[in-house]
Amino acid sequence: MITGNAEAVPGAVLATKGLRLGPANSTPPVHNGKPKFRTASEGLKCTHCGNQKHTRDICFKLHGYPNWWSDLQAKKRRDTSSKDEALGTAAVAHAAPQLSFTPPVAQDSDISSSLDQGNLGCVCFSSPSDAERDTWLLDSGATDHMTFDAKDFTQTSLPKRTNIANANGVISPVTGAGTVILTPTLQLPNTLLVPSLSHKLLSDILTKEIIGRAFCCIKEREIWLWHRRLGHPSFIYMKHLFPELFSQLQHSDFQCETCILAKSHRVPYPLRMNKRDTPFSLIHSDVWGPSPITTVSGVRWFVLFVDDCTRMTWLYLLKHKDEVFGVFKSFHVMITTQFSAKVQVLRSDNGGEYIKHQFRDYFNQHGLLHETSCRQTPQQNGIAERKNRHILETARALLISAHAPQRYWADAVTTAVHLLNRMPSKVLGFQTPLQALAAHAPLPTVLMLPPRVFGCVAYVHLHKNQRTKLDPCARRCLFLGYAFHQKGYRCYDPTSNRTYVSMDVTFMETETYFPPNSPLQGETGKEESKWMELDWPGLAEVNVEVEPMPMQSVCVPQAPEHHEAHEAAPQAPEHHEAHEAAVSSLSVVPEDPTPENGPEVNSLNANIIESPAGYVLPHRHNRGKPPSRYSPDIEERRSRYPIANYVSTKELTEPLKTFMHEISTHHVLTKVEEAMEDPRWTQAIKEEMEALMKNKTWNLVPLPRGKKTVGCKWVFSIKHKADESVERYKARLVAKGYTQTYGVDYQETFSPVAKLNTVRVLLSLAANLDWPLHQFDVKNAFLHGDLEEEVYMDIPPGYSLTTGTNEVCKLQRALYGLKQSPRAWFGRFSLAMKKYGFKQSDSDHTLFLKRQQGKVTALIVYVDDMIITGDDREEMSQLQRQLASEFEMKDLGGLKYFLGIEVARSNQGIFLSQRKYILDLLSEVGLLECKPVDTPIVQNHKLGIYPDQKPADKGRYQRLVGKLIYLSHTRPDIAYAVSVVSQFMHCPSEEHMEAVTRILKYLKSSPGKGLMFSKNDHLEVEGYTDADWAGNISDRKSTSGYFTFVGGNLVTWRSKKQKVVALSSAEAEFRGMAKGLCELLWLKRLLTEIGFAPTSKMNLFCDNKAAIDISHNPIQHDRTKHVEVDRHFIKHNLETKIIQFPFVKSEDQLADILTKAVSSKEFYSSLVKLCIRDPYAST
Structure with missing residues (x-):
């Protein structure tokens, strides 16, 4: 053609x-x-x-x-x-x-x-x-x-x-x-x-x-297109809006079935046309809800504020009805700031949310009048009631015409308000509310976006950092609406659960994303019927003040709700989650909108977010809001500082990238009720019970008189194969051993666990000597330990007795969670390893070594997880076979994930990080969207204990600090900050909690940062030690710290407040030197056992000449006699030529960041020297 x-x-x-x-x-x-x-x-x-x-x-x-x-x-x-x-x-x-x-x-x-x-x-x-x-x-x-x-x-x-x-x-x-x-x-x-x-x-x-x-x-096609773009308004209003399109047509020539379905209502009461002459002198308000369909973000309500003079409308989404007061305060401040106007009267119904004492006090304080309607007389609040109906009618039309599931109602109502503020009203002489408001007061900066059909197909351009050279340049998405505080469209990709905010979008407005005959995307017909029946009580009796719009309306595509709160919004306050959904967003539409298929101008980098729910799952009851989970390269909702700006997997190899994606996206359950709804976890529970029965873990007996039972619970985890795929879903029955009584239910409990310092030493050896790293775990390890005490346990959750009796489980074997179980299991495992010819290390009892013919094999075990390395590959294979014959083993392949630590190996070396642990922690405390900081602690901080301090939540503080202590195993950059905040565990204040929060914000800046173990072709041992004299403002005790290196790789570090007050800086440094020397001696003993004893003196670098002189010569005896023990200890090791103390300049002292808060420049300079890197950085 x-x-x-x-x-x-x-x-x-x-x-x-x-x-x-x-x-x-x-x-x-x-x-x-x-x-x-x-x-x-x-x-x-x-x-x-x-x-x-x-x-x-x-x-x-x-x-x-x-x-x-x-x-x-x-x-x-x-x-x-x-x-x-x-x-x-x-x-x-x-x-x-x-x-x-x-x-x-x-x-x-x-x-x-x-x-x-x-x-x-x-x-x-x-x-x-x-x-x-x-x-x-x-x-x-x-x-x-x-x-x-x-x-x-x-x-x-x-x-x-x-x-x-x-x-x-x-x-x-x-x-x-x-x-x-x-x-x-x-x-x-x-x-x-x-x-x-x-x-x-x-x-x-x-x-x-x-x-x-x-x-x-x-012309007719244009009319229908704009009818759908603008949310199905009346064709009467469209004729006023587009007179030339109707030059040869009448509004009666058009009739929209969607409008009939969405807007059918009874005949209204007579109109009352009087209205105020000044904007904001009278504000109408009403609360709608609860919605029978709760959005993924937990929204069930919304509150409206309508200006009587201009009919300008603001809508706020709410999770709870009691948020109305906080929303109104924000709205009041916004009107005062943006329009230099004063609200004089608030008119609402007699709802309990409006008549609380908080409202009364606020009205009295600001001189506001509050008018309420009489009981059972909604007509007196007709403006707000009618606006509620108008918004719901438009939202229904958007959902119906887009064939969209009703769970996206929040996106539909916010889009409806955006459109209605830009549509002409008969009450305003066929002006739009924005035009009417602009006639009275200058408008703040408003968004200028051509409208698009709600729910249509939208192709979002992917920027270069979001794709590879061979990937498609755009992604097919669902158009959800308009960004609140950005000049961009909100588009959602259901296949990847991502929401984009961008101007670089190509729209297919004649094609809806959801097909007309598609199911309700996982919703039930019951939910649909509930939504269709939604209406506000008393609407038929409302004495409306606006002419009801005819039943015609437009079809605008609707967006999934759980993304409406996820767009990036640079101007939005960080702390105001629910209230940020205000939809007034005073935006102006340009006179000549960009053609729908033309290139967009003023491109805005698309902000990607994760939606928590993109899969069709069984209907859940009383589950609450599911925890948001991080997925690589996905930004979080409505964040000025999306997490994808600080962590990425684009620099990783494809196999490693796949593994990181696997461990990041799989959600481990915490409740047995949830597990019972998933066949994968149900099967895992069944397998665990079969193993318990096979090992004859318990007998069912009546509970003897005078005996108590311990409870039990299910703990779930996901195991991965060597090829990074999911191997199995694992369920473990754990006894609640914290209810046991010493001397009755257990006696000895000590059981060694692997020192992570030893693990890092083995990793440094493996990097320098090209040793393989293999990982195993023992299935049902604790069941192999014999139980000597008499312990009774409750029936496992999810199971019941078929006999109907009150029997309990008398344990015959050790079970996870019991106080004595680790000791019983480790005793059994140690006997097996010694039987195979391995020797237990004196430096770390969980390390087993076997040396023969000049080769070495090392195994280190942490409960039931173990790592095998060395240069004797035949012995490693034989050990694997021997253990498999003794215990039921699982071969996990190369070392990838150990105790929450991610291990990545390449030709550059071995990299350790706790990226997933950090992201889960940030998500748990709600700081994935926070603004990051560049240092973990403020320089020259004044943290201490003061009499007038405000106490913080002690339990929460202790939990967070405990998590940070574990995190410091791969993050020496936070060691000093964690050492400081851990000093206030007994009585934390708000200032201390702010310090903990700052550490978390610092972690947000680089979640993927960790340790790199490189091949340096030597196995020298050296260390750096330093001390900050009298730095603690509460007791003037000093803080000492050290770093130690094996083979050029950082293996151990410590930051700790000294136990006594030092009288001089030399004394503080001297005590720090003693601690660093102890660590070097331990490393020497460990390496000697493995077969790599240091061949030269170990260097311990210090920047205090006085401390070095004291260590070499007994000078100033009167001022140093109280540290004679440390001096003699150091002098002995100097005389045996095991150690030496080279002087290092302060600017080259690496341990400085372990003793005090330093500037960001000095801080990052030290991190580079320590080989602390971030391969996950997005730039």
């Missing part, structure tokens, strides 16, 4: 005596967003499918069904009729008001053109499937009138042409000619008979007459 410009090739419609001209382009007539056709011609038969009333060239079975086919069939089943439409072209006017919507000028249409080439006639027409065969089409480019039906001729003659050429180049023969009488006053002489045509064509080149009264269907 040859397409021409819409202005150069006009179209028209002939509609006389039952004959109707069809569309002149390839788009079918559209009614309510659906194509419409008349009955096809009789006597036709398709040679492909054999059906009647069409030919092969328009057979859908051969060429494919169009996207409107399902809509058409549904429409036929409803047997409804609508007005016939036809297509053409027309100019589109621009609406004058700046603060109202204006439609874009039509860009082009599929109008045909043809040329006369002598005996070869030309014709160009639209696809046969787009019109009826018995319809005459007006073709301004056709050289002759043409028909395929010989019955149309009243007289025949010889044709003047022998062939005609179609636009696609096909030559069709002309078999005859004659005269056709189209109307009593219009004859068509010299009409050609072309049997192969699909249409009857009327050439205005020959007639040169105006035929009938035609209207342009492009």
